[in-house]
Amino acid sequence: MGDYHVHLHPHGTWRGTGPRPGEYPDGHVEAYVDAAIANGADEVGFTEHLYRCVEATPALGRFWEREPRRDLAGLTEEMVVEDLTLSLEGYVTAVVAAKDRGLPVLLGLEVDFFPETIDAVLDLLAPYPWDFLIGSVHWIGGWAVDHSPSAFEFARRGVARAYEEYFEIETLLAASGAVDVLAHVDVVKKHGHRLAAPPVDLYRKVVEAAAASGTAVELSSAGLHRVVGEMYPAPELLSMFADAEVPITLASDAHYPHEAGRDRATLIEAARTAGYTHRARFRQRARTLVPLEG
Numbered sequence: 001m002g003d004y005h006v007h008l009h010p011h012g013t014w015r016g017t018g019p020r021p022g023e024y025p026d027g028h029v030e031a032y033v034d035a036a037i038a039n040g041a042d043e044v045g046f047t048e049h050l051y052r053c054v055e056a057t058p059a060l061g062r063f064w065e066r067e068p069r070r071d072l073a074g075l076t077e078e079m080v081v082e083d084l085t086l087s088l089e090g091y092v093t094a095v096v097a098a099k100d101r102g103l104p105v106l107l108g109l110e111v112d113f114f115p116e117t118i119d120a121v122l123d124l125l126a127p128y129p130w131d132f133l134i135g136s137v138h139w140i141g142g143w144a145v146d147h148s149p150s151a152f153e154f155a156r157r158g159v160a161r162a163y164e165e166y167f168e169i170e171t172l173l174a175a176s177g178a179v180d181v182l183a184h185v186d187v188v189k190k191h192g193h194r195l196a197a198p199p200v201d202l203y204r205k206v207v208e209a210a211a212a213s214g215t216a217v218e219l220s221s222a223g224l225h226r227v228v229g230e231m232y233p234a235p236e237l238l239s240m241f242a243d244a245e246v247p248i249t250l251a252s253d254a255h256y257p258h259e260a261g262r263d264r265a266t267l268i269e270a271a272r273t274a275g276y277t278h279r280a281r282f283r284q285r286a287r288t289l290v291p292l293e294g
């Protein structure tokens with residue numbers, strides 16, 4: 001597999017281990033590559049968070065100020081300010097340098113999707129030599145839907161409405177064609193909030209939008225390590241993507257070196273079960289399909 005969702009720094013303030021946010025000392029990229037290869041991966045696609053990069057602030061704006069619920073806006077502002085410790089320029093330089101050293105790495109980015117600001121974001125990203133972009137819905141308005149301190153909002157809003165609002169934005173992202181891959185496409189379930197039956201009508205819209213725009217979807221094992229205990233996408237949703245011939249990438253969403261390339265066998269088995277025989281590979285935003293290994 002290639003692991004197509006990997007971060008070079010954990011969230012939050014520096015905890016005294018590993019490099020400080022925004023620093024890429026000798027051997028740091030190599031530690032991820034070594035772990036990924038030991039786990040059976042053949043390449044590592046780095047996908048740092050756009051919202052953590054200081055250069056993104058003018059494009060993304062103070063998006064939480066559009067949120068009418070002041071408690072949700074406050075939690076998001078706190079989180080974004082704490083995480084705003086990286087530089088797009090520094091990140092790109094570190095990955096390109098690793099590529100120049102001959103390491104099997106790709107330059108990607110995890111792009112936060114807001115319908116209001118995606119055009120400004122794409123303008124910001126245009127000058128850089130991306131291999132692929134993944135797109136994420138982390139916020140409904142100013143509500144950080146996958147952030148545990150804000151999870152109380154599910155009780156206030158209702159799980160059904162949260163799912164509807166989440167998938168409405170995810171469908172806009174899929175239809176936009178702005179990114180190459182949809183990241184953790186049903187992350188709204190992360191904290192274990194479930195509907196009585198899979199929301200196939202919501203699923204259908206995002207699958208159709210991805211198929212129409214030519215956007216791939218990642219099969220991510222990150223959910224296995226969360227409360228929900230299930231990959232993104234859910235098995236029913238993954239089968240719908242397979243039936244619509246939407247290509248997949250394989251992904252760990254690693255934030256530490258030892259997580260790179262993990263769960264390879266589980267991911268490949270789930271992909272095969274859904275009907276996939278190939279995975280997508282990217283170079284300079286051009287996609288090819290290669291057989292699933294294993």
Ligand SMILES: [Zn+2]
Binds near residue numbers: 136183184
């Ligand atoms: Zn994410």
Ligand SMILES: [Zn+2]
Binds near residue numbers: 005110253
């Ligand atoms: Zn991520």
